[in-house]
Amino acid sequence: MTVNIKRIPKKKFLMPGNAACPGCPETMGMRYLKMALGDNFVMVIPAGCSSVIQGIAPRSGIYAPILNIVFAAGASAAAGMKAGFESIGRKDVEVVVWAGDGGTGDIGFQALSGAAERDDDILYICVDNEAYMNTGIQRSSLTPYGAWTTTTWTGKREHKKNIPLIMIAHGVKYVATASVGYPTDFIAKVKKASQIRGFKYIHLLAPCPVGWRFDPALTGEIGQLAVKTGLFPLYEYENGKFQLSPLARRYKDPSNRVPVVEYLKLQGRYKHLINKPEEIKKIEEYIESIWYMIDVLEKAFNPKEEARKLLGSL
Amino acid sequence: MNVNSKPVLEEPKTVFFAPISHPSPGSVGKTGTWRTHKPVVDLDKCTGCLICWLYCPEDTIIRLENDKVSIDYEYCKGCGICAHQCPFDAIQMVPEG
Numbered sequence: 001m002t003v004n005i006k007r008i009p010k011k012k013f014l015m016p017g018n019a020a021c022p023g024c025p026e027t028m029g030m031r032y033l034k035m036a037l038g039d040n041f042v043m044v045i046p047a048g049c050s051s052v053i054q055g056i057a058p059r060s061g062i063y064a065p066i067l068n069i070v071f072a073a074g075a076s077a078a079a080g081m082k083a084g085f086e087s088i089g090r091k092d093v094e095v096v097v098w099a100g101d102g103g104t105g106d107i108g109f110q111a112l113s114g115a116a117e118r119d120d121d122i123l124y125i126c127v128d129n130e131a132y133m134n135t136g137i138q139r140s141s142l143t144p145y146g147a148w149t150t151t152t153w154t155g156k157r158e159h160k161k162n163i164p165l166i167m168i169a170h171g172v173k174y175v176a177t178a179s180v181g182y183p184t185d186f187i188a189k190v191k192k193a194s195q196i197r198g199f200k201y202i203h204l205l206a207p208c209p210v211g212w213r214f215d216p217a218l219t220g221e222i223g224q225l226a227v228k229t230g231l232f233p234l235y236e237y238e239n240g241k242f243q244l245s246p247l248a249r250r251y252k253d254p255s256n257r258v259p260v261v262e263y264l265k266l267q268g269r270y271k272h273l274i275n276k277p278e279e280i281k282k283i284e285e286y287i288e289s290i291w292y293m294i295d296v297l298e299k300a301f302n303p304k305e306e307a308r309k310l311l312g313s314l
Numbered sequence: 315m316n317v318n319s320k321p322v323l324e325e326p327k328t329v330f331f332a333p334i335s336h337p338s339p340g341s342v343g344k345t346g347t348w349r350t351h352k353p354v355v356d357l358d359k360c361t362g363c364l365i366c367w368l369y370c371p372e373d374t375i376i377r378l379e380n381d382k383v384s385i386d387y388e389y390c391k392g393c394g395i396c397a398h399q400c401p402f403d404a405i406q407m408v409p410e411g
Contacts, residue, residue, distance in 0.1 A: 005364045006381065014373040016389035017340035022348065023393035027371040055341025058333040183368050209393075217394030217407075220369050 003184040003191075008035050018061025020053045023216025025180045025206035025223065026127050027053060032183050033096065033125070034063055036190035041094040042067070044081065046074035046108055048100035049134045050127070071107040074099045075115035078122040094123055094194050101128045101142040105163050116170040116199050123193050123200045126163060129208040137211045144231075145286060146279055148269040149211070155273055159286055164203045165293070168237050173198035175237040176245075179205040181223025185234065185247055196238075205232050213268025222266060227251065228258040230287045233294055242301035244294065252291065260284055339389065345372075349392030351407040353385055359404035366396035366405060 013034040020027045026049055033041075043066045045051050051068050055061045069077045074097045082095045099108055104126040112124060131149050132138040139149040139156055142163065146155040167175045174196050178186035186204060193200040207222040209215065214222060226232040227248055234245035250256045260283055264270040273279040335341075362381035374386040375396060385396075397405040 005368055010377045012373050015337050015339045015341065016372050016374045016386060017342060017345045018372075019342045020371065022371075022391035023395055024371050028369065031371070031373060054335065057335045059338045059341035060335035061337070061341040063337045215394070217398040219371070219393070219395055220399055 003187045005184070012063065014063055015059075015061045017055075018053050019055045020049070020061070021210055021216070023209045023219045024049075024053070025129065025208060025219050026050055028180045028183070028219070029125075029127055029186070029204055029206060030062060030064075030098070032180075032187050033098075033190060036187045037094055037096070037194055040092055041096050042081065044069060044074055044078040044095065044097045046097070046099045046103035047071045047134075048103055048127075049129075050098055050100070052134060071103050073111055074103055074108045075111040075120075075122065075124060077111075078124070079115045079118065079120035082121050095121075097122060097124045099124070099126055100132075100134075101126060101130060102132050102140045104128075105141045105161050113170065116167060116172050116201070119172065119198050121197055121199070123190070123202070125190075125202045125204055127204050127206045128163075129206045129211060130160070131208075131211050133208050133211040145283060146270060146273050148213075148272065155270075155279075162290075162293075164201070164235075164237075165297075167201045168242070168297070170199075172201060173239060174200040175203075176201075177203045177205070177232065177234050179223040179227055179232060179234065180207070181205075181220050181225075181227065182234070182247055185245060189236065192238075211269070213271075214266050218266060222263070225258060225263045225266070229260045229263045230254070230257045230291060231260065231263065231283075233290060235294065237301070240301060242297045244298070252294075254288075254291075257287075260287065344388055345391050346388045349390060349410055351392050351394060351409055352387065353390065353392070353394065353396050353405050354408050355383055355385060356404045356406070357382055359402050361402055361404075363401065365399050365401060369395050369399045371395065 013031040014027055043064045045066055045068050053061055078095045078097045085093045128142055130143050131140050137150045139151045141161045143156050144160045164175055164177050174193050176189045178189050189202055205226055207219055230251045234248040236243055265274055360382045364381055367375045374390040376384050376386055394407050397407045
């Protein structure tokens with residue numbers, strides 16, 4: 001599914017004058033969500049930056065009906081809301097959970113896992129800015145290795161938790177990863193997800209200029225570099241079929257990837273390890289392990305294709 | 315259960331003290347005052363590719379007819395994403411004041 005920018009209607013997708021920082025990736029993501037789903041959706045927002053972006057009542061900066069809910073209840077509130085819509089005969093309304101990485105991977109994980117297991121008909125979008133940015137850049141379980149936060153001064157010692165793979169292991173209908181650096185890819189994935197009945201999960205990488213310590217003008221560029229270095233592969237899992245997105249397919253070959261230093265040196269949160277080759281080597285090894293996992297998944301979920309290749313080689 | 319029985323308690327009257335928020339521009343005021351650099355569009359270089367409009371996090375880029383762009387300076391926060399993403403260098407960031 002391709003998206004033609006020129007055919008997107010000339011109207012506002014977000015209210016200007018909201019409380020987001022300059023260069024915020026979350027407001028970019030919200031615009032793309034509205035472009036993809038039109039007017040027929042409701043947002044459920046657990047605590048996070050997105051609940052602050054709305055601004056001060058009686059005005060709201062986000063162009064959608066919103067239910068603000070506690071951290072631990074994002075997915076379950078959405079499941080209940082969907083059941084409510086179905087009981088009054090509004091099956092066409094899409095209920096979207098717009099949660100941060102803390103609300104997905106740490107505090108909201110039991111609700112997410114429960115909703116995935118029940119296969120509730122909701123769209124869960126995790127806006128992954130890799131730390132608790134709203135409360136002042138504290139480490140989360142999705143903070144990558146080596147990154148500075150206010151609670152990991154010398155860099156985090158653990159690797160990032162791989163939530164999309166955990167969701168694939170739940171056996172849900174649709175799982176995808178996207179980046180704000182590639183808007184048309186994200187819009188296409190949301191459009192595709194909205195046509196599927198059942199639990200849908202999209203992991204959106206959102207480079208945060210405040211927490212990652214870079215110039216706000218580079219938000220889109222860093223979102224693209226994360227994909228180009230191979231650190232954040234874009235893929236889709238749909239009804240038991242796993243495939244890399246066309247944008248990320250060429251980075252399967254290590255020679256096509258941009259060196260990871262190009263990505264690290266733009267961000268202040270990696271300032272302390274830019275002169276330490278052994279730390280950079282660890283990140284490179286992590287990239288290798290991600291792509292090894294993807295190779296295994298491709299073979300495991302598309303066995304027929306593998307068999308055909310084997311027959312061809314005989 | 316008797317369906318016709320009257321409820322023992324009266325239904326409590328709900329009073330909303332908090333107003334319901336409606337989407338409207340400027341929910342935290344005129345954010346154009348946050349800006350240190352302002353984007354200036356060169357309409358001769360602009361080809362109407364709409365990449366800046368797609369990437370703008372604030373929706374402050376206005377689409378003119380024939381899809382060329384202008385900027386809503388009342389709310390633009392001056393992040394500079396439009397100038398960085400423009401493939402034709404049609405947007406320049408100029409210091410304010």
